[in-house]
Amino acid sequence: MSKSICVYLGARSGKGSAWAEAATTAGNAIAEAGHTLVYGGGQLGLMGTIADSALDAGGRVVGVIPKALVDLEQAHPRIDEQHIVENMHERKAKLTELSDAFLILPGGFGTLDELFEAITWRQLNFHQKPIAIWNVNGYYDALWDFLQNGKAIGFMPEATFESLYIDSDLDVLLGRLV
Secondary structure, eight states, rough: OOEEEEEOOOOOOOOEEEEHHHHHHHHHHHHHHHEEEOOOOBOSSSHHHHHHHHHHTEEEEEEEEETTTHHHHTBSSOSEEEEESSHHHHHHHHHHHHHEEEEEEEEOHHHHHHHHHHHHHHHHSSSOOOEEEEEEEGHHHHHHHHHHHHHHTTSSSSGGTEEEEESOOHHHHHHHHH
16 A cells, blocks of 8 residues: 655755665655655755655655745755645644655754654654654664663653664665555
8 A cells, every 4th residue: 555655854965975875765665665755845965865766766756845945945846746835833744744654864953853743743642653763874873872761761651662663774664664
């Protein structure tokens, strides 16, 4: 069954080729499995890379971008559907609405904000969608350790981790999302 997978990842490319290679792999995998890529709508950095790879593999791509970022993040001209919203809050709400699951790739503060909002909304029962963190080259090791510590000392409930996955194997994660 086809799913819409929201991918949060960097609007920058990061240093080195590993990050773009991961975004390309994820875009290809989502498209080749017949799923829809839902993402931030831009064509810069890893966002552009994942959209291009999904499109080039024959996949469907849906973007959501705030008006103020249409020029800054260069709204992607080739995607199948582009939603232009007023602000970042509307962007995240629309991305959640359009998606069946979340896949997190490396990124910066915006990616972390999106990840934590998805987790928080799940914890508060605003959605029950699975969340998978692709730990490319150990990028999220320290963050995962931090989260485990928060759980161990009682600030992060065990139940929050039931549909929160982390792995260095994309195939394993995609299997858990669909």
